[in-house]
Amino acid sequence: MNRRTELLDVISRKLAPFVMVFGLYLVAYAHRSPGGGFQGGVVIASAVILLALGRDIYDVERLFPLRALHFVEVFAFLLFLAVALGGALFWAGIFSYPPAGGQEQLGLPPRLVLSTLNALIGVKVGSGVTLLALTLFEDDRRRP
Amino acid sequence: MRGVPRILLVLTLLVLLGWVLLAALVPSGHEAVGAGRAGFLGESEQSTGAINLVSAIYLAFRAYDTMGEAIVLMLAVAGVSFFAGSGAGGRK
Structure with missing residues (x-):
């Protein structure tokens, strides 16, 4: 970004943490208010994109290395599958939830499984969309 | 439109039309639809712990x-x- 202005720089750096917190809020409270993993993840990714627009993209890539984002995305998906298979192991079947009032297996509340899946989807979508954007924004001529 | 046989196009349009007609003719208060709605509304909070029905559907059902x-x-x-x-x- 050669034509960067001070205004964009300051605004994006001040705004991005709040956007990120809002994304986390969307993920964390998806069970009782509008939101969810996909939406929250995209909002989190938009905070990173805002930083990349305001600052230099390679500064942002030092903060969120692409290799780490790849790892985080795949690992979140593996954990998602693990939670799904855990349902088959402990409860009725794949992607099943603990019975509501039951204390027979582990005694977990069903909302814990839902929130875990939501958080994993949020992390996965957030890192995935960030990866898409950062990869496409890269400019090979200015690679440090 | 050269490569696509015309009969295929007509069939696709007919299927789409039939779909729209079917959707318009089946009333929303139909027995099966009502039962499904009642099932989702009644069960979702108890079985998944989510008040937000959207979350319950896309992460459980x-x-x-x-x-x-x-x-x-x-x-x-x-x-x-x-x-x-x-x-x-x-x-x-």
């Missing part, structure tokens, strides 16, 4: 769909970083 979407996104990321990436896993 339609969880396979969510998993498929996650896979689609992962494939998209893999494709982009293969074709356009230069660092991890890129081909340039």
Whole structure:
């Protein structure tokens, strides 16, 4: 970004943490208010994109290395599958939830499984969309 | 329109038309629809703990769909970083 202005720089750096917190809020409270993993993840990714627009993209890539984002995305998906298979192991079947009032297996509340899946989807979508954007924004001529 | 046989086009249009007619003719208060709605509304909070019905549906009743979407996104990321990436896993 050669034509960067001070205004964009300051605004994006001040705004991005709040956007990120809002994304986390969307993920964390998806069970009782509008939101969810996909939406929250995209909002989190938009905070990173805002930083990349305001600052230099390679500064942002030092903060969120692409290799780490790849790892985080795949690992979140593996954990998602693990939670799904855990349902088959402990409860009725794949992607099943603990019975509501039951204390027979582990005694977990069903909302814990839902929130875990939501958080994993949020992390996965957030890192995935960030990866898409950062990869496409890269400019090979200015690679440090 | 040269390569596509005309009969295929007509059939597709007919199927679409039939679909729209079917959707318009089946009333929303139909017995099966009502039963499904009642099931979702009554069961979702108790069985998943989510007041938000959307979350309950996309993470519990339609969880396979969510998993498929996650896979689609992962494939998209893999494709982009293969074709356009230069660092991890890129081909340039």
